Amino acid sequence: AVGVSTNSPQSRLYYGTTDGALYRVDNARGVQPSAREVTGAAFPVGGYVNCVAVDPHDGDNALVVFTNYGVQSLFYTEDGGLSWIPVGGNLEENADGSGRGPSCRWAEIGWHDGKRYVFVGTTVGLFSATELDGPNTTWVLEGDGTIGYVRVDMITMRESDGVVAVATWGNGMYTTALPTSGVAREASERGTVAAYPNPTSGRTVVSFELASAAS
Secondary structure (H helix, E strand, O other), X not given: OEEEOOOOOOOOEEEEOOOOOEEEEOOOOOOOOOEEEOOOOOOOOOOOEEEEEEOOOOOOOEEEEEOOOOOOOEEEEOOOOOOXXXXXXXXXXXXXXXXXXXXXXXXXXXXXXXXXXXXXXEOOEEEEEOOOOHHHOOOEEEOOOOOOOOOEEEEEEEOOOOEEEEEXXXXXXXXXXXXXXXXXXXXXXXXXXXXXXXOOOOOOEEEEEOOOOOO
């Protein structure tokens, strides 16, 4: 698993291993970059690091995803890996990660219109959180009527227009556009557009409904 900082500090790279270790490489574009181990003391022994999500606005902020069942799944740092806090919150049945909580598969941290978004893909759907508050973090299910309670294997977000793409196991791919101040209202005044089936396969039907009568 690899995560790269795109802002300050630039050229910082995190990578995780199949045995639960995590490393940080500063100045990864340099001539002789060197790795520093930043494995958290509370990381699950023998855990499988499947994803490292790095805050695109601050390379000190990173979220590590362990896919193993029965362990704490999510750990977050705000100091480049010097310290870590578990943020599985309500995705864990028990505080120590034991129990019937889902397997977490992927995470994405992104910004749009001045707001930070954090998404996590699990074996029971897509979740989001507005604040990472240690074990008190509240994850909210997204797209239960569209994506459903299926395994989400990958998420990516484009900051320029707030488009989020989600890849599932066996239920296709989905996209959505995050709200933008002053733009969402304008779009609602113009009307709404719906396409089905979604995700599309072969023939697609597009319907358009005006918000008000037009001449």
